Every structure is written in structure tokens, then in C-alpha cells.
Amino acid sequence: MAERIVSQEREQALIQLLDDPSPVVQEALAAEFKRIGPAGVSILQKAVRESGEAARHQARQLLENLVEPDPSRMLVEFIRGLRYDLETGLYLINRVVNPGLEVKTLKDGLDTLARRCREIGVAPMSPKEQCKLLNRVLFHEYGFRGNTEDYEDPLNSCIDAVFRRRKGLPITLSAIYLLVAQRLGMQLEPISLPGHFMVGCFQGGEPFYIDPFERGRFRSLSELGELLESQHVSPEFYHIAPVPVGEVLCRVCRNLVVHFDKRNEPRWANRFRSFVREFEQTHQRQSET
Numbered sequence: 001m002a003e004r005i006v007s008q009e010r011e012q013a014l015i016q017l018l019d020d021p022s023p024v025v026q027e028a029l030a031a032e033f034k035r036i037g038p039a040g041v042s043i044l045q046k047a048v049r050e051s052g053e054a055a056r057h058q059a060r061q062l063l064e065n066l067v068e069p070d071p072s073r074m075l076v077e078f079i080r081g082l083r084y085d086l087e088t089g090l091y092l093i094n095r096v097v098n099p100g101l102e103v104k105t106l107k108d109g110l111d112t113l114a115r116r117c118r119e120i121g122v123a124p125m126s127p128k129e130q131c132k133l134l135n136r137v138l139f140h141e142y143g144f145r146g147n148t149e150d151y152e153d154p155l156n157s158c159i160d161a162v163f164r165r166r167k168g169l170p171i172t173l174s175a176i177y178l179l180v181a182q183r184l185g186m187q188l189e190p191i192s193l194p195g196h197f198m199v200g201c202f203q204g205g206e207p208f209y210i211d212p213f214e215r216g217r218f219r220s221l222s223e224l225g226e227l228l229e230s231q232h233v234s235p236e237f238y239h240i241a242p243v244p245v246g247e248v249l250c251r252v253c254r255n256l257v258v259h260f261d262k263r264n265e266p267r268w269a270n271r272f273r274s275f276v277r278e279f280e281q282t283h284q285r286q287s288e289t
Contacts, residue, residue: 006039015047018055018062026058033062041066071095072271079278082246082286086190087179089249090159090172093256096271097158106160110176113137114183127203128218130186134177135216142166144173146213154259154268157252171197171252173212189242192251193224194233200242209240250279 006014017029033040044066047059075092078084095101116137125133138144147156147167155161159175162168168176174190174197181188181199191200191209198219199210209219219227225235233239253275260269 006036006043011043011046014043015051015055018047018051018058030062030065033066071099075275076278079246079249079275080282082282084245084249086175086245086248087182089245090175090252093249093252093275094158094160096275097154097256097268098160101160106163109163110179110183113142113180116141117180117184127186127201128208130181130184131188131201131208131210131216131218134181134184134186135210138177138180138212139215144168144176144212145215146170146173152259152262154256154263157255157259169197169255170211170213171248171255174199175248175252177210177212177216190245190248191240192243192247193228193239195231196227197251198224200240202242207240246279246283250276253279 014029014032017025020026020029033044036043041063044059044063048056048063051059071092075096078089078092091101091103091106117133120137121130121133143166145167147153147165147169150156151169155165156167156169157172159172162172162176177199178188178190187201187203188210189200189202191198196211196213199212201208201210207221209221209224211217211219221240224240228235228239253272256272257269257276260266260272
């Protein structure tokens with residue numbers, strides 16, 4: 001409890017200073033609450049419950065800086081919010097596994113890839129020429145590839161690890177491809193084939209598909225049909241059509257369930273299983289409204 005570390009008199013003095021408008025006082029308060037750690041959190045939580053409006057407001061702000069947000073809770077709130085963004089969703093999933101993820105470092109890396117594409121690109125370029133350029137940068141200059149040595153490694157589903165190690169699953173490599181393409185103003189789409197994830201382009205002429213797991217190999221509609229048939233799947237239109245971002249993120253979570261189960265890590269598998277349920281239940285509620 002806070003009283004074991006901070007005297008009652010000191011606690012009251014800190015709470016009384018919360019509504020002081022002086023920036024100098026507030027800066028000193030922030031430093032003091034950080035210094036006393038858990039006791040400071042307890043005092044601020046008490047202030048939120050019992051103090052006046054101004055003090056409550058300041059206590060909430062200080063708490064936001066003191067208490068690290070729970071990655072699992074943040075991901076659940078994101079799922080329920082239905083405002084799905086591929087980049088944000090992948091960061092949030094990643095942070096469940098690695099709470100210390102430095103998002104800025106990852107964003108800077110994606111920006112660097114896009115900047116390199118601009119450096120060597122010559123306008124105007126057709127969509128396919130743009131994809132060939134992106135393939136050159138990602139798969140030849142930077143060496144991104146499918147992780148065929150350890151396909152079941154859960155880190156293959158974590159975008160920071162995929163970026164750092166330059167290898168991952170079809171879905172995470174496709175995600176990086178899409179995020180760089182987005183920075184370049186390219187209109188590409190996620191394609192969620194059974195057992196394999198790709199990127200599709202539907203801009204002008206016949207659609208074509210890119211397989212980032214195979215270092216950007218171009219695939220035609222007929223090749224996708226053959227791929228599905230080889231897996232004993234009857235080709236349907238929805239197999240080769242773009243999928244919503246929420247479905248992409250849910251599939252990443254499903255992959256993590258499978259891979260943590262295979263690693264005999266039930267706690268982690270169950271955590272991601274709960275996120276899959278959140279996606280499914282949120283989708284169901286949305287469809288019923």
C-alpha cells in the first residue's frame with residue numbers, strides 16, 4: 001500500500017498540489033510520482049476517485065505517463081473499434097509478444113525502403129513495373145525471403161522480427177510489401193488464399209499477383225487456380241479477391257495460435273485464441289446491426 005512508503009501527510013501534500021497550475025510544480029510532481037513508483041500510482045488513483053475536478057484531470061494525465069498500457073487490452077480495444085488499419089494492427093499484435101517494440105524504428109525502416117524505391121524509379125511506370133522495382137529493393141537489395149528453415153517460429157508473425165531478420169511467413173512478408181507500396185501510392189490488395197497469402201494488383205488490364213514468400217514471384221490467375229487445385233481446394237472467386245484488413249489481422253492471430261500450440265506454449269496460444277474470438281464476435285455483432 002502507498003502508506004507503507006509515503007507518510008499520510010506527504011500523500012495529502014502531493015494530492016493538494018495536483019491542481020496547482022504552475023508548470024514548474026507539475027513537472028516536479030511528475031518526477032516525484034515517478035520516483036516513488038507503485039506508491040505514486042496508488043496515490044494518483046486515490047486522487048482520481050476522491051479529488052476535485054482539476055486535481056482529477058491532472059491525476060489522470062500523470063497516471064497515463066506512469067502506467068504502461070497493457071498491450072492485450074489495447075489490441076482488444078482496437079479490434080472492437082472496427083477502425084482497422086493494417087500497420088497499426090500489426091504493431092499492436094507485435095506488442096503483445098514484445099511490449100518493448102520501438103514503433104518509430106520500424107516505421108523508419110519502412111520509410112527507408114520506400115525512399116530507396118523512389119531513388120531508383122523512373123516515372124512513368126506501369127503497376128507491374130512498379131512491383132518489379134519493389135521486388136528489386138525488398139528481395140534483392142534487402143534480402144527479404146520466406147523462412148523455410150523454421151516456418152513454425154512465432155516470430156515469423158511479428159513484423160519487427162520479420163523486418164529485423166529479413167524472413168517470415170507469406171502473410172507478414174505480404175504485409176511489409178503492402179505497407180511499402182502504400183507509402184509509394186501504389187494500389188495493391190491483400191489476397192488470402194487457403195494456406196498461402198499473396199498480394200494482388202487490379203489496376204488496369206488483367207489482374208496479377210505477387211508472391212512475397214517466393215521473393216516477389218509474379219503469378220497469374222491460372223497459376224492461382226492450379227495452386228488451389230494442388231491443395232484439393234475447388235477455386236472460387238473469393239479465394240482470389242481482396243480481403244478486408246480485419247481478416248488479415250485475424251489470420252495473423254490464428255497463425256500465432258497454431259505456432260504457439262506447436263511450441264507447447266498454451267498460455268500464449270490461448271491469449272491469441274482470445275483475440276481471434278474477439279475478431280469473430282466483433283464481426284458477428286457488426287453484421288447483425
